[in-house]
Amino acid sequence: MSCVGHVESVCGHIVSSETRPATDLHQLIDQRIEELADQVIEWRHHLHAHPELSNREVNTARFIAEHLHSLGLDEVRTSIAGHGIVGVLHGGKPGDQVIALRADIDALPVKELVDIDFASTVVDDDYPGGPFPVAHACGHDCHTAMLMGAADALVSVREHLAGTILFVFQPAEEGPPLGETGGAAAMDDAQALANPMPTMVFGMHVGPLPNGVVAYRIGNQYAASVIVRIVITGQQVHGSTPWMGKDPLPVAAEIISASAQIYRQVPAYNPVTISFGHIEDQGRFNIIGETVTLLGTVRCSVESDMGDICQRLQQLASHLAQAQGCVAETEFLQHVPAVHNEAKWVHAAIPTLESVVGSQNLVQTAPTLGYDDVSVFVNRYGGLYVLLGVQDAEFKDGAIVPIPGGRGISYNHNPHFYANDDALQTGVRLHAHIAIDHLMGNLRTE
Numbered sequence: 001m002s003c004v005g006h007v008e009s010v011c012g013h014i015v016s017s018e019t020r021p022a023t024d025l026h027q028l029i030d031q032r033i034e035e036l037a038d039q040v041i042e043w044r045h046h047l048h049a050h051p052e053l054s055n056r057e058v059n060t061a062r063f064i065a066e067h068l069h070s071l072g073l074d075e076v077r078t079s080i081a082g083h084g085i086v087g088v089l090h091g092g093k094p095g096d097q098v099i100a101l102r103a104d105i106d107a108l109p110v111k112e113l114v115d116i117d118f119a120s121t122v123v124d125d126d127y128p129g130g131p132f133p134v135a136h137a138c139g140h141d142c143h144t145a146m147l148m149g150a151a152d153a154l155v156s157v158r159e160h161l162a163g164t165i166l167f168v169f170q171p172a173e174e175g176p177p178l179g180e181t182g183g184a185a186a187m188d189d190a191q192a193l194a195n196p197m198p199t200m201v202f203g204m205h206v207g208p209l210p211n212g213v214v215a216y217r218i219g220n221q222y223a224a225s226v227i228v229r230i231v232i233t234g235q236q237v238h239g240s241t242p243w244m245g246k247d248p249l250p251v252a253a254e255i256i257s258a259s260a261q262i263y264r265q266v267p268a269y270n271p272v273t274i275s276f277g278h279i280e281d282q283g284r285f286n287i288i289g290e291t292v293t294l295l296g297t298v299r300c301s302v303e304s305d306m307g308d309i310c311q312r313l314q315q316l317a318s319h320l321a322q323a324q325g326c327v328a329e330t331e332f333l334q335h336v337p338a339v340h341n342e343a344k345w346v347h348a349a350i351p352t353l354e355s356v357v358g359s360q361n362l363v364q365t366a367p368t369l370g371y372d373d374v375s376v377f378v379n380r381y382g383g384l385y386v387l388l389g390v391q392d393a394e395f396k397d398g399a400i401v402p403i404p405g406g407r408g409i410s411y412n413h414n415p416h417f418y419a420n421d422d423a424l425q426t427g428v429r430l431h432a433h434i435a436i437d438h439l440m441g442n443l444r445t446e
């Protein structure tokens with residue numbers, strides 16, 4: 001996500017009419033996952049203490065690849081679109097189903113403020129725009145460790161599996177530095193999942209839901225996203241004589257304020273956000289700088305709104321700049337499609353999800369305006385995306401509230417974001433059971 005936005009409310013759960021039979025294979029793999037529990041936590045702590053920013057996941061990728069090699073997978077493809085990895089496991093029985101289990105592996109330029117003994121103290125001095133403190137403030141350390149655990153567990157039952165499993169470790173989900181390519185689209189362009197092509201993709205994201213709860217949504221779970229960059233050019237001048245130049249800074253302020261009104265031009269049923277999180281100015285206290293650059297993001301829950309909103313934002317910037325004698329150039333970068341869960345995939349997966357967490361821990365959730373570029377894979381190959389709760393929260397009157405005496409609720413990308421270790425096992429089981437059920441033919445849409 002870059003990623004999870006608020007998950008403020010829940011809307012019940014569709015209870016399946018069928019339950020999935022727990023087979024010997026499910027029991028066997030659960031036993032292996034139980035044995036691996038401490039190991040998965042250790043991996044997660046190591047990854048958490050050694051976070052790397054998008055497109056710089058060198059040591060993270062090496063750590064993952066060493067593990068996958070040690071498992072004796074049929075193939076470990078590395079250095080895909082930067083530091084992407086795909087592990088390939090062919091089952092011991094013939095089968096043409098192929099599931100891709102995906103984890104994102106990058107961290108964020110956030111200074112961690114969580115009081116844990118494996119907290120990150122990493123600073124990346126060389127990253128464009130840096131130096132930046134680096135932290136796994138979006139939980140991708142959990143995603144990586146959970147998929148490493150699932151790979152181990154699935155290898156342990158390989159002779160019982162019919163079909164193929166792709167373990168997809170994806171870099172740069174949070175967006176590569178501007179001017180670089182990366183992430184799911186770059187992996188897909190590099191044909192990372194082309195051979196064999198998945199018949200299902202599964203991904204998940206940890207977030208501030210009650211520990212061990214799985215949330216899903218039919219339709220768009222996460223929003224469509226685009227980065228907006230607006231460069232406003234004026235004329236540099238001494239701070240004491242603004243009338244001798246053209247000041248781009250008030251224009252920047254007007255654009256930020258006015259953009260907050262664009263939502264009124266979009267149907268109110270469709271959630272939209274426009275946020276500017278970064279401003280670069282060339283001036284100082286006594287210099288009115290030549291240019292100001294705004295960097296932000298546009299999110300739309302209904303993907304078809306994106307073109308209209310971007311056009312309005314571009315017009316607004318251009319006209320506000322013109323009114324002050326400046327020029328504004330607006331660019332839209334790194335388009336990420338919405339994460340869309342088709343009803344047929346959700347319905348096919350509910351028995352598996354219920355069998356992993358119990359129907360009482362499976363909830364439908366509202367759409368959020370986070371994004372996840374796993375959408376590139378899910379849209380192309382079909383599949384499912386869910387949220388996994390990892391915090392000390394509970395449901396009360398349909399809302400999610402902190403548990404008294406717990407660690408509270410901290411949203412993704414916040415310096416206080418945390419994830420409970422004891423939720424990891426649920427994530428490993430989700431990967432493993434979804435994979436087994438898809439390969440066994442119990443989780444399919446035809």
Ligand SMILES: [Zn+2]
Binds near residue numbers: 001002003
């Ligand atoms: Zn994320």
Ligand SMILES: [Zn+2]
Binds near residue numbers: 413
């Ligand atoms: Zn994120």
